[in-house]
Structures are given as structure tokens and as C-alpha cells.
Amino acid sequence: MSREPIDRFAAAQSDERKASVREGSKAGYDARRMALGRDHEDTDALRRLAGAIKQHVLDHLDEYLERSALALEAHGVSVHFAADATSARDVVTDVLRHRGARRVVKTKTMLGEEIDLGAHLESRGFECVETDLGEFVVQLAHDRPSHIVKPIIHQSRREVARTFEANGLGDYDDTPEVITRRAREHLRRKYLTADAAITGANFVSAESGRLVLVTNEGNSRFCLAATRCHVALVGIEKLVPRDRDLAVFLNLLARSATGQHLTVYTEFLRGPRGPAQPDGPDEVHVVFVDNGRSEILGGDLREVLRCIRCGACLNVCPVYRQASGHAYRSVYGGPIGAVVSPLLGADRRRSLDFADLPRASTLCGACHEVCPVDIPLEELLVRLRDRGREAGAHASGGLSMAGWSLLASRPAAWRAALAAGAVVDVLPRPLLPGPVKAWGENHALPPWRGGRFRAWLAARGPR
Amino acid sequence: MATCLCDVFFDDVAAATVEVLESLGCRIAVPEDQTCCGQPAFNAGDWPSARRVARHTAAVFAGTLPVVVPSGSCARMVEHGAALLFEGASRSDAAAPSSLASRAWELCDFIVNGLGVTRWGGRHDATVAFHRSCHSRGTASGAAVRALLGSIDGLRLVDFAEEEQCCGFGGAFSIAFPRISRAIGGAKLDAVAAAGPDLLVSGDMGCLMHLEGLARREGRALRARHVAQVLRDALRAAPPGAP
Numbered sequence: 145m146s147r148e149p150i151d152r153f154a155a156a157q158s159d160e161r162k163a164s165v166r167e168g169s170k171a172g173y174d175a176r177r178m179a180l181g182r183d184h185e186d187t188d189a190l191r192r193l194a195g196a197i198k199q200h201v202l203d204h205l206d207e208y209l210e211r212s213a214l215a216l217e218a219h220g221v222s223v224h225f226a227a228d229a230t231s232a233r234d235v236v237t238d239v240l241r242h243r244g245a246r247r248v249v250k251t252k253t254m255l256g257e258e259i260d261l262g263a264h265l266e267s268r269g270f271e272c273v274e275t276d277l278g279e280f281v282v283q284l285a286h287d288r289p290s291h292i293v294k295p296i297i298h299q300s301r302r303e304v305a306r307t308f309e310a311n312g313l314g315d316y317d318d319t320p321e322v323i324t325r326r327a328r329e330h331l332r333r334k335y336l337t338a339d340a341a342i343t344g345a346n347f348v349s350a351e352s353g354r355l356v357l358v359t360n361e362g363n364s365r366f367c368l369a370a371t372r373c374h375v376a377l378v379g380i381e382k383l384v385p386r387d388r389d390l391a392v393f394l395n396l397l398a399r400s401a402t403g404q405h406l407t408v409y410t411e412f413l414r415g416p417r418g419p420a421q422p423d424g425p426d427e428v429h430v431v432f433v434d435n436g437r438s439e440i441l442g443g444d445l446r447e448v449l450r451c452i453r454c455g456a457c458l459n460v461c462p463v464y465r466q467a468s469g470h471a472y473r474s475v476y477g478g479p480i481g482a483v484v485s486p487l488l489g490a491d492r493r494r495s496l497d498f499a500d501l502p503r504a505s506t507l508c509g510a511c512h513e514v515c516p517v518d519i520p521l522e523e524l525l526v527r528l529r530d531r532g533r534e535a536g537a538h539a540s541g542g543l544s545m546a547g548w549s550l551l552a553s554r555p556a557a558w559r560a561a562l563a564a565g566a567v568v569d570v571l572p573r574p575l576l577p578g579p580v581k582a583w584g585e586n587h588a589l590p591p592w593r594g595g596r597f598r599a600w601l602a603a604r605g606p607r
Numbered sequence: 608m609a610t611c612l613c614d615v616f617f618d619d620v621a622a623a624t625v626e627v628l629e630s631l632g633c634r635i636a637v638p639e640d641q642t643c644c645g646q647p648a649f650n651a652g653d654w655p656s657a658r659r660v661a662r663h664t665a666a667v668f669a670g671t672l673p674v675v676v677p678s679g680s681c682a683r684m685v686e687h688g689a690a691l692l693f694e695g696a697s698r699s700d701a702a703a704p705s706s707l708a709s710r711a712w713e714l715c716d717f718i719v720n721g722l723g724v725t726r727w728g729g730r731h732d733a734t735v736a737f738h739r740s741c742h743s744r745g746t747a748s749g750a751a752v753r754a755l756l757g758s759i760d761g762l763r764l765v766d767f768a769e770e771e772q773c774c775g776f777g778g779a780f781s782i783a784f785p786r787i788s789r790a791i792g793g794a795k796l797d798a799v800a801a802a803g804p805d806l807l808v809s810g811d812m813g814c815l816m817h818l819e820g821l822a823r824r825e826g827r828a829l830r831a832r833h834v835a836q837v838l839r840d841a842l843r844a845a846p847p848g849a850p
Contacts, residue, residue, distance in 0.1 A: 146784060148783050506741070508741035513745065533653055593617070
């Protein structure tokens with residue numbers, strides 16, 4: 145019986161869940177490969193370029209943040225900085241209260257999930273309606289999103305239909321068109337009565353202060369057309385230097401995430417509406433959130449901040465495919481989640497709570513191979529394992545290899561062990577050393593042939 | 608470099624590697640003090656232990672000769688993993704691992720890109736599915752193996768589904784996450800079986816030990832061979848110069 149929570153979680157999942165995650169992630173991977181391979185001669189060159197641009201921003205983040213803030217303010221946007229989740233939630237709550245807003249519509253934002261904004265606002269008496277279909281289903285079902293771009297990848301449409309029925313959105317019907325029509329009708333009414341809209345941002349151009357939002361459902365357009373107050377939550381790592389750099393990232397983001405050339409809607413937002421514009425917010429706030437990011441920036445895992453939240457690393461990851469996103473117990477699952485979850489947040493205990501996550505990888509590197517910003521995820525995972533050992537996470541499952549390393553650095557002892565190891569073949573199972581026995585749970589053991597190669601070499605003599 | 612897995616379990620793979628290289632005119636030295644590349648401790652996150660072993664390996668393979676290893680995984684460890692281990696180390700501490708990194712080759716990469724031998728020849732009547740190990744991602748090894756296997760008379764390479772997916776081994780991962788590891792391996796075995804090859808071939812015994820072990824425990828038919836064994840067997844079946 146494994147002590148690893150992720151292994152236990154994977155084994156306990158229903159077959160229906162497993163099939164949903166596996167099919168959804170495989171479809172995402174296939175679509176990505178088709179779209180990138182068809183449209184770009186050298187996908188790797190593009191990934192490396194995007195990674196280099198993002199790394200450049202991270203290496204000069206103070207400068208680009210200042211430039212972004214000035215550009216945003218020049219266009220009438222109020223800029224806030226929040227050091228952690230608590231202060232980010234407070235900033236949003238204050239803005240809404242000041243505006244007298246009570247009903248809020250919200251688009252999908254991973255940062256919003258990270259700081260648990262929706263639940264916080266509800267607890268403070270605001271109505272906060274998720275308008276992305278997947279997030280809407282999550283909200284109705286009191287579930288948690290399990291994937292960065294497909295929040296309900298773990299649910300089948302039968303599950304969604306049951307949730308709709310239980311929430312008074314019509315009799316059970318799992319036809320996708322019926323489900324989306326019902327959601328649309330319900331959400332249109334919510335837009336019309338909302339006082340404020342909360343969104344994330346996929347990118348911010350430091351040059352112009354333009355916010356870029358990508359969606360497939362047009363829900364952000366409805367949010368911004370129907371309300372007069374817009375609050376955008378932006379991680380401090382979301383900057384790109386210039387507007388023209390957006391071409392690189394927009395080329396990669398949708399292709400990597402869903403295999404689309406572009407998402408259905410790509411919005412470029414630049415401050416409150418002007419006098420000639422009939423619709424749109426007259427008040428725009430950007431909240432730059434740190435929540436542990438600047439601490440990551442100073443360490444040897446900083447490449448993780450290049451992430452543009454496309455979800456491609458989840459889709460290709462063999463462990464994620466078996467375990468599903470909820471196994472990672474964090475807003476961010478899969479390889480990116482295994483690296484970033486222990487690092488984010490103001491509470492240092494988190495790194496211990498999530499100490500097992502970096503171990504949940506075969507280090508196969510498929511994540512790195514598909515990453516649109518070339519994050520060496522498998523390298524960051526082993527670095528985190530080493531850090532976990534330093535932090536004393538041994539007791540929770542880290543391995544000490546001290547005994548083995550002594551053997552493997554003393555040739556005479558090694559050769560003796562090669563000869564002695566044959567005993568493994570004849571020992572009864574209960575007497576086998578722990579790791580050998582554990583391996584034997586699933587595997588037939590290969591016969592011990594320690595020293596045979598050396599004997600063969602010696603027997604044939606010098607050539 | 609024979610690898611610890613071949614030293615312990617797969618002596619025929621190490622022997623085949625020696626014979627394959629000798630057939631190309633190489634003279635082979637096998638330092639008897641060699642043990643392991645250090646990867647088990649590196650992956651486990653016990654870097655002080657990994658450094659100890661990596662230092663030993665670098666000392667054993669000191670010099671100027673190319674170091675050839677029948678494993679993409681060990682090659683990756685000495686070429687890249689060791690660089691992480693000795694990042695920020697003093698120049699004298701990092702010198703030997705860095706020298707080894709610059710001389711290390713995965714076997715087929717060495718044959719094709721080091722020696723410039725792009726056709727193998729010989730004969731091996733079999734349909735073969737090739738599993739490119741994950742630690743050969745982004746290296747020249749996968750293409751090198753395919754080129755060599757594809758040039759053997761009677762050998763036909765077959766594609767299978769989801770070739771980019773890992774076998775689920777991951778060293779200690781397969782012990783710490785037994786159910787996920789088994790499920791990933793099962794998916795790989797299914798994909799390979801659906802293509803119906805006579806042989807599953809890989810350049811890494813880690814993957815093959817895992818997949819073979821799973822298959823045997825579950826009573827599934829699987830014939831697995833290391834690429835070095837296939838190359839040697841092809842030569843034995845049709846030696847160069849034979850009519």
C-alpha cells in the first residue's frame with residue numbers, strides 16, 4: 145500500500161472520471177500537435193523565443209511593472225498592488241463596496257481561484273456568478289476546477305446534466321446543446337442585473353498598458369458590456385514588453401491549450417470607455433497580485449513564472465492522466481501545479497503541505513517538450529525534490545539514498561554486492577528487502593545476474 | 608559505461624554493446640571500478656548522495672576517450688543531471704563531471720553521429736516497435752536508433768499509438784506510486800500490443816525491465832530486446848562479407 149496521497153487518490157477514482165480525464169487530455173494533446181505542426185515550421189524555435197521573452201520580462205520585472213502601471217494609469221486605470229491573497233481579496237472587496245456594487249459577474253481566472261475570491265465575496269454578502277460554462281458548472285455543483293483550461297474535464301455530460309436538474313435549470317437532459325442553451329439563458333439575466341465584472345488577464349503589454357483577455361464563449365464581452373465597473377486580477381508575471389510581442393504569445397496560447405489558431409474572442413482592453421463608446425465600464429481597476437511570486441523570482445525555480453496557463457503540460461502528463469487534477473489538492477494540477485503549488489502563497493507551511501507533489505512524476509519531460517514558454521519542468525521537479533529533502537520532508541516520503549551512494553562509490557563493496565545479490569532470487573518473499581518486495585507487487589523480478597558481464601569480459605581476455 | 612542495471616541484471620545487453628562497438632573497429636575498455644551514474648539518488652532528491660556517486664563515476668571515466676553507454680537515461684544523467692548537481696561548485700569539483708559530460712554518448716547516437724555509420728545491415732526477420740525512452744527526448748538518439756534498425760534486412764519498424772507517452776517506470780517512482788506506474792505501463796503495453804510487433808525494442812533497460820516485469824506478472828506476451836542485442840543478432844545472422 146503506497147503512502148503517496150496522489151497514488152491513493154488515483155486508485156480510488158471512478159472509471160467514469162478516469163475515462164473523462166483521459167479522453168479530454170488526450171484530445172487536448174492531439175489537437176495541440178495538429179495545430180502547431182500544421183501552422184509552424186519550427187515549433188521548438190517559437191517555444192524558445194516565447195520562453196526567452198518571458199524570461200527577459202522576469203529578469204527585469206521591477207522595471208516592466210513600473211512601466212505597465214504608468215501606461216495603465218495614463219489611460220485612466222486605477223492600479224493596485226497586492227502582496228498576498230488576503231490583501232488582493234481586500235482590494236477587490238473595497239472597490240466593490242466603494243462602488244456600491246452587490247451583484248458581480250466573473251470570468252474564469254486562475255488567479256481568482258488561487259486567492260479563492262468567489263467564495264470570499266459570497267461570504268461577504270456579494271452575489272458572485274461564474275460566467276465561463278465550466279466554472280459555472282463547478283459553482284453549481286460545489287465542485288473545484290480540476291484543469292487550468294478545462295475546469296470540468298473530470299465531469300461527464302451526464303454529471304453536468306444532473307447538476308443542472310438539481311439546480312432548477314430544467315429537467316434532466318444531457319444533450320450538449322441543451323446544456324449550453326440553458327446556461328446561456330440563465331447567465332444573460334445575470335449580466336443584465338450585474339453591477340461589476342471581475343476578470344483575469346492573459347497578458348498585459350508594458351508598452352501600452354493593454355490588457356489581453358482570451359475566451360471562447362464571449363462571456364467576458366457580456367461582462368464588460370453590461371457592467372460599469374471592471375476589476376482585473378493580474379499576476380505580476382503576466383507582462384510582455386511590447387504589443388508586438390503579443391503576436392508570439394497569441395500564436396502559441398490557443399494552439400497549445402485547445403488546438404485553436406486563436407480563441408473565439410481575443411479582447412484588447414485599454415482603460416475605461418471613452419465618450420464615443422456607448423458601452424463598457426467607466427471605472428477600471430487592475431490588481432497586480434504577488435502572492436509568493438517575487439520570492440520565486442529570486443530562486444533557482446524562477447522559470448516557472450514564465451507560465452501562460454495553457455494546460456498543455458497537464459494534457460500530456462502520464463501521471464496527471466491517471467490521477468486527474470484534484471489529486472494535486474491545489475488550484476494548479478499536473479506538472480506545472482507540482483512545481484508552483486508548493487511555492488505560491490504567503491504561508492510557508494504550504495511547501496510542506498505540498499512536499500509530495502514534486503515526487504508525483506516519472507520525470508519523463510513530456511511537459512517540457514510541449515511547454516509554449518520552454519519551462520524545464522522536469523528539472524524544476526528534481527530541484528524541488530532536493531529542496532524538500534533539505535527542508536526535512538523525509539518523514540513524509542522523501543528517500544535517503546545515503547546507504548546506496550556509499551556502496552556505489554566503493555568499487556570493492558559494489559563488486560561484493562553484485563555477487564551477494566543473487567540471494568534475492570532464492571529468498572522467500574517476506575524476507576526480501578523492502579524496495580524489492582514493493583517492486584515485486586506489480587512486476588515479475590528479473591533474475592539476478594550480478595557480475596556475469598564482468599566474468600564474460602574476463603573469460604574472453606584482452607582483444 | 609555498462610550501467611548498473613546491466614551490471615546487475617542484463618549482462619547480455621552489456622556484452623552485445625561491446626560486440627557491436629568492436630564490429631565497428633572500436634577498442635573497448637571497461638573500467639572495473641565503475642558502479643552507477645548516480646541517477647537514482649539524483650531523481651530521489653538526495654543530491655548530496657548523488658554527488659558522491661557522480662564524483663566517483665567521473666573519476667573512473669577520467670581521461671580523453673569517448674564514453675559510450677547503452678542507455679539514453681544514463682547518458683542524460685552524466686550529460687545534464689551532473690551539471691545541475693555541480694552548479695555553483697568550485698571549478699576543481701566540477702571539472703571531472705564536466706569533462707565526462709562532454710565525452711559521453713548514448714550507444715546509437717555514438718554509432719550514427721559519432722562514427723558516421725548510418726546503415727547497419729545484417730539480417731533480423733522481425734517486426735519491431737521501438738520505444739524511445741523519455742530521457743532521449745530532444746536528443747539525436749531516437750532518430751539514430753530508427754536509422755540503424757531500419758537498415759537491417761528483414762526488419763520492419765511499426766508505429767504504435769501515443770509513442771510520446773512514458774512507460775511509467777521512473778525508477779523509485781514505480782515503487783512509490785505503484786498503481787499509477789502500473790496503469791501507465793498497462794496503457795503502453797496495450798498500445799504496443801495493438802500494433803502487433805514481434806519485438807519491443809528500446810535503448811533503455813529501465814523501460815524494458817518495467818514493461819517486461821508488468822507483462823510477465825500479468826501473463827501478457829511480450830518479447831523485449833535492447834537495441835544493442837538486435838544489432839548484434841543482425842550481424843550474427845548475416846555477417847558483413849557473407850554472400
